[in-house]
Amino acid sequence: MxxxxxxxxxxxxxxPQHPALKEPGHFEFTVDGEIVTNAYVRLGYAHRGIEKGxxxxxxxxxxxxxxxxxGICSHIHATAFALTVEKLAGVExxxxxxxxxxxxxxxxxxxxxxxWLGVAAHESGFDTLFMYSWRDRxxxxxxxxxxxxxxxxxxxxxxxxxxxxxxxxxxxxxRKGLEFLEKRAHHYxxxxxxxxxxxxxxxxxxxxxxxxxxxxxxxxxTARASNVPRDVRVEAPYAAxxxxxxxxxxxxxxxxxxxxVVRIKELFECCxxxxxxxxxxPPGELTTRVPRKLPEGEAVMRVEAPRGELFxxxxxxxxxxxxxxxxxxxxxxxxxxxxxxxxxxxxxxxxMILSGIDPCFSCNDRMVHIQNIHKxxxxxMTWEELRRYGIEYYxxxxx
Amino acid sequence: MNTEEIxxxxxxxxxxxxxxxxxxxPAADRLDVKVKELKELIPIIxxxxxxxxxxxxxxxxxxxGPETGExxxxxxxxxxxxxxxLRVRVPRKKGSVPSLCDxxxxxxxxxxxxxxxxxxxxxxLRTPDHLYLPDDWPNGVYPLRKDFDPxxxxxxx
Amino acid sequence: xxxxxxxxxxxxxGLKTWAxxxxxxxxxxxxxxxxxxxxxxxATLTPRYDLERVGVKLQASPRHADVLLCTxxxxxxxxxxxxxxxxQMHEPKFVVAIGSCALSGGxxxxxxxxxxxxxxxxxxxxxxxxxxxxxxxxxxxxxxxxGSLLPPVTKVQPVSSGNGRGSKEIAKA
Numbered sequence: 133m134x135x136x137x138x139x140x141x142x143x144x145x146x147x148p149q150h151p152a153l154k155e156p157g158h159f160e161f162t163v164d165g166e167i168v169t170n171a172y173v174r175l176g177y178a179h180r181g182i183e184k185g186x187x188x189x190x191x192x193x194x195x196x197x198x199x200x201x202x203g204i205c206s207h208i209h210a211t212a213f214a215l216t217v218e219k220l221a222g223v224e225x226x227x228x229x230x231x232x233x234x235x236x237x238x239x240x241x242x243x244x245x246x247x248w249l250g251v252a253a254h255e256s257g258f259d260t261l262f263m264y265s266w267r268d269r270x271x272x273x274x275x276x277x278x279x280x281x282x283x284x285x286x287x288x289x290x291x292x293x294x295x296x297x298x299x300x301x302x303x304x305x306x307r308k309g310l311e312f313l314e315k316r317a318h319h320y321x322x323x324x325x326x327x328x329x330x331x332x333x334x335x336x337x338x339x340x341x342x343x344x345x346x347x348x349x350x351x352x353x354t355a356r357a358s359n360v361p362r363d364v365r366v367e368a369p370y371a372a373x374x375x376x377x378x379x380x381x382x383x384x385x386x387x388x389x390x391x392x393v394v395r396i397k398e399l400f401e402c403c404x405x406x407x408x409x410x411x412x413x414p415p416g417e418l419t420t421r422v423p424r425k426l427p428e429g430e431a432v433m434r435v436e437a438p439r440g441e442l443f444x445x446x447x448x449x450x451x452x453x454x455x456x457x458x459x460x461x462x463x464x465x466x467x468x469x470x471x472x473x474x475x476x477x478x479x480x481x482x483x484m485i486l487s488g489i490d491p492c493f494s495c496n497d498r499m500v501h502i503q504n505i506h507k508x509x510x511x512x513m514t515w516e517e518l519r520r521y522g523i524e525y526y527x528x529x530x531x
Numbered sequence: 532m533n534t535e536e537i538x539x540x541x542x543x544x545x546x547x548x549x550x551x552x553x554x555x556x557p558a559a560d561r562l563d564v565k566v567k568e569l570k571e572l573i574p575i576i577x578x579x580x581x582x583x584x585x586x587x588x589x590x591x592x593x594x595x596g597p598e599t600g601e602x603x604x605x606x607x608x609x610x611x612x613x614x615x616x617l618r619v620r621v622p623r624k625k626g627s628v629p630s631l632c633d634x635x636x637x638x639x640x641x642x643x644x645x646x647x648x649x650x651x652x653x654x655x656l657r658t659p660d661h662l663y664l665p666d667d668w669p670n671g672v673y674p675l676r677k678d679f680d681p682x683x684x685x686x687x688x
Numbered sequence: 689x690x691x692x693x694x695x696x697x698x699x700x701x702g703l704k705t706w707a708x709x710x711x712x713x714x715x716x717x718x719x720x721x722x723x724x725x726x727x728x729x730x731a732t733l734t735p736r737y738d739l740e741r742v743g744v745k746l747q748a749s750p751r752h753a754d755v756l757l758c759t760x761x762x763x764x765x766x767x768x769x770x771x772x773x774x775x776q777m778h779e780p781k782f783v784v785a786i787g788s789c790a791l792s793g794g795x796x797x798x799x800x801x802x803x804x805x806x807x808x809x810x811x812x813x814x815x816x817x818x819x820x821x822x823x824x825x826x827x828x829x830x831x832x833x834x835g836s837l838l839p840p841v842t843k844v845q846p847v848s849s850g851n852g853r854g855s856k857e858i859a860k861a
Contacts, residue, residue: 181801184799434588
């Protein structure tokens, strides 16, 4: 990282982030004056050894393990695992169960996008937006709690189906909640595309062309904001997405603003799909039997988590324990995009570029390590100060 | 192209060059290509990329067991609904695969993980350190191998 | 004179305890959790639960914090940071372990890269179980911890006002 000029290395530990089995330890940015000249990622703070853990647990226990890979998209992980196991076993969950899986997955997407919106707003100094979006998010959490019994870690899946049913009363409550959420989403879209303070931090920042996004392996809304038509629900529909198709939300600009716009517009799609499912929920069973011991063989499943494509691979060896479980989470791809797009940007833009890929959360347990390579002394600063640095910087140049 | 057409195109592509491969179709939407000569791995990948047959979705390391003396690496490409898997076998001791970073930059993270979890060297990979494992992890201990002994990496006090 | 300085000390101690109890500054640390507990902790600051209005302030630096809220099963990588943060906090300091992972490692118990709970690394004063615990449970746990800091009710001090309300007020405190 050392250069011959007077430059400083900012080590920005982001703290555990989801949706990872392994979560980022820190990013390192080398800065020359104000401009970033190099970037590097070192993960590991939340590496818990889940893939190895699954080898020592049977398939049912591993389901509960995969639910806790990430607290924000716990359902999609469990769904992917259940779908992969069902594929390996050669069974299909009944249509009603698949539809309920999609219902909960879209509700989770709504909760995740609202959460991200608040955190990203906080990064840019917009704390009111953070408070409002998290308050609105409580509506989704209430819905999920009334359906599944928990606000987080809904545990809706069993191998072979789902645990709970949706009745008419619950459906009406969900519809009411969606009305409120849609109204709020319209309001946030308005703020994001019209509020000057916001645009200063997002328009033209962190731009990725379509080609760059493809080459760097971007997935999810980050890729779609650069006009890359990648969405597993459309390309490789799973669960009930064939019966309830999604319209991909794309944006051509590829900057941080585009990433905001794509995620908010996806909220409308989620609401539409949920309404469609509630209106036409297929009748039938909720589970189908999955044998305890799974045959030898391999199964691959890709699903669309709120952050992008999630890849699951299971290898069975005829026993009741997986021989190998592989989970490739979307953020690992999107980190590469941060590293490449950060170079050439101001240090003050780093918080927003990082938020743009939806790197989960927690503004408060991040510490920044500043190392002056000429003096070899070390200072622990807080991420708060880097965040405020960005906010102050833009306040100064506005004057 | 639908899934069937994609897989047929891939099969024909692999046959049309004189590569040492074994092609099987374990499921309707999957194609397994066993690459017998390691030096042909990159040309095959380039050919797939040129035909736009999928992007690299994951690199999966597998341990078929210490008694086989080998480790397996799967390169998973995903065009649409299909999954094309290139399978490569390397020896357990000092096995190595070439890095794909020059053609596919996003492979870097996958390769770093493969190296630290299985002990397979990736020639040409520029970043030397761990991606997920802690800095004080002992050398030569690879967690995802079947013969991993947790006692060799004791927890600090 | 000795009585004066002891009185002063008692008053200062009472004042500090009151300040600590009524406006604790908390630091949140994630030692490798899935973030489920962390988002519930953050949710306690948002309008529905709004802990800030009762004086709980989320701090960014260990040097200013009274209470450390910890989540996660403590991965090897996070362990050193956790110890360092604990050492940087000034006495008296309190540690709250939130969530089943922080209590015992949770579902990850036995996995190769985790220590197995916060108390494997630093002393813990309060445990809040759940996966994740609801914001109400988190608030309840923190309030119980702070409540235990108050002087015990048996110390009844003579009240000079003599209007009969005195002893009842103290008993409530």
